Amino acid sequence: MAAADHLRIHLRGFLPLDLCKELSFIHRSCSTVGYRPNVFSTTLAHLAATNCAHLILPFVTVRERLKEKAEEFFGCEFELFVEFTGLISWCRGASIGWHSDDNRPYLQQRDFAAVCYLNNHGKDFKGGVFHFKDGEPASIAPVAGDVLMYTADDRNIHAVDEVLDGERLTLTLWFTRNGTHDEDAKLTHVLSQILAEHVRGKPYSFLPLSAPDSMYWFSDGHFGFDVRCARVQNLGFKFCKSKHQESSSFDLANGPLELLGRPVRLGRGDKIFDREFINSLHGLQVVQFYHLKASEFLASGKHSEPYTLDNEMNGMELVLPCDHQFAGRVLGDFHDDDDGDDDDGDGIWGHLALAVSRWEEHMGSLSKELLMLIPQWVTHQTVFRPPTHEKLLGSDRAPSGTQSEGATCAIQLGPGTRGAL
Numbered sequence: 001m002a003a004a005d006h007l008r009i010h011l012r013g014f015l016p017l018d019l020c021k022e023l024s025f026i027h028r029s030c031s032t033v034g035y036r037p038n039v040f041s042t043t044l045a046h047l048a049a050t051n052c053a054h055l056i057l058p059f060v061t062v063r064e065r066l067k068e069k070a071e072e073f074f075g076c077e078f079e080l081f082v083e084f085t086g087l088i089s090w091c092r093g094a095s096i097g098w099h100s101d102d103n104r105p106y107l108q109q110r111d112f113a114a115v116c117y118l119n120n121h122g123k124d125f126k127g128g129v130f131h132f133k134d135g136e137p138a139s140i141a142p143v144a145g146d147v148l149m150y151t152a153d154d155r156n157i158h159a160v161d162e163v164l165d166g167e168r169l170t171l172t173l174w175f176t177r178n179g180t181h182d183e184d185a186k187l188t189h190v191l192s193q194i195l196a197e198h199v200r201g202k203p204y205s206f207l208p209l210s211a212p213d214s215m216y217w218f219s220d221g222h223f224g225f226d227v228r229c230a231r232v233q234n235l236g237f238k239f240c241k242s243k244h245q246e247s248s249s250f251d252l253a254n255g256p257l258e259l260l261g262r263p264v265r266l267g268r269g270d271k272i273f274d275r276e277f278i279n280s281l282h283g284l285q286v287v288q289f290y291h292l293k294a295s296e297f298l299a300s301g302k303h304s305e306p307y308t309l310d311n312e313m314n315g316m317e318l319v320l321p322c323d324h325q326f327a328g329r330v331l332g333d334f335h336d337d338d339d340g341d342d343d344d345g346d347g348i349w350g351h352l353a354l355a356v357s358r359w360e361e362h363m364g365s366l367s368k369e370l371l372m373l374i375p376q377w378v379t380h381q382t383v384f385r386p387p388t389h390e391k392l393l394g395s396d397r398a399p400s401g402t403q404s405e406g407a408t409c410a411i412q413l414g415p416g417t418r419g420a421l
């Protein structure tokens with residue numbers, strides 16, 4: 001079958017909804033301001049650079065399945081490399097006019113694209129419909145779990161309508177025949193360094209490391225916000241000072257946003273959750289994990305872990321130059337009908353306490369899995385899921401080709417660690 005025979009395919013329900021949600025969790029916990037106006041992105045290289053290499057694991061199986069599907073459909077078995085993998089979200093105002101995906105000199109290696117939709121047009125965002133200039137299907141309104149694959153050349157000129165409200169989220173991959181642009185070679189190089197440090201006595205830590213503050217700063221030239229603050233705010237929380245912080249003793253050479261790289265606590269209303277997070281990204285990941293898991297916590301009947309609250313909010317909220325109204329306009333108000341959480345305060349704090357320990361367990365188990373896999377990945381210069389590894393991990397990974405990839409969330413290998421293995 002020649003590639004010319006098949007230019008594009010719309011695959012419905014290719015990604016399980018659990019995986020869509022887990023990838024959304026990763027994006028909302030780790031994204032930085034993206035490469036174009038009104039866009040946020042989370043690349044695998046960024047995850048590796050910010051102590052979050054273990055969060056590459058939920059991508060591995062779907063990445064392999066997408067590459068296999070592209071090779072089969074476009075008739076180029078064993079010829080393709082993944083050139084780029086990223087979570088990309090477009091917020092209000094983002095759009096792209098008619099283009100092909102190889103339309104710049106530095107993009108000419110791109111042969112095929114796979115765009116996986118992680119949320120729904122109409123429900124999670126308005127606008128953002130995809131159009132091909134010629135041929136069928138002509139227009140695609142994103143549905144969570146659907147994938148669009150197409151050749152990256154000018155036989156697939158396409159455009160995306162402006163996003164009018166909410167945040168439109170995709171997992172986007174490009175494939176190439178050119179091995180010098182192999183993303184896996186770059187990733188395995190970085191991961192081998194991480195493993196070498198771990199072995200040499202700097203134990204792998206799953207506590208996130210902040211990138212420079214400028215990477216989280218979103219601005220339209222007049223107003224601005226820090227995306228870490230905005231995403232915590234969007235779920236009803238705010239960053240508060242650490243209990244031990246004497247702000248006067250800080251030398252904030254680069255301004256108040258520096259406080260987001262230091263220990264923080266989480267507040268809601270007039271109460272502070274009395275737990276220190278190593279930095280704002282750590283707090284943000286736990287809040288997003290709480291949101292991801294709230295309905296599961298309710299259904300399991302496990303509602304709470306012990307927690308204490310500090311009622312002294314006065315003067316404790318971090319004063320940052322974030323325009324929350326602007327952030328609300330850009331990112332939209334977050335609605336998720338099935339998070340299962342009502343707004344009664346006690347339930348929220350109990351669930352947050354539960355999320356803290358479950359987050360540690362989950363990240364601890366992903367980190368162990370990553371450290372086990374890196375040697376094989378480095379040997380083969382490929383990021384892959386060895387079949388024997390699935391068996392070792394037990395029954396929570398169904399065979400590929402079924403609704404299976406979301407299962408990484410279910411793995412729990414034991415009690416929480418303290419962030420370093």
Ligand SMILES: O=C(O)CCC(=O)C(=O)O
Binds near residue numbers: 160170
């Ligand atoms: O997100 C989409 O539907 C397509 C985006 C696109 O065309 C691109 O990033 O080149």
Ligand SMILES: [Fe+2]
Binds near residue numbers: 099100101158
């Ligand atoms: Fe495109």
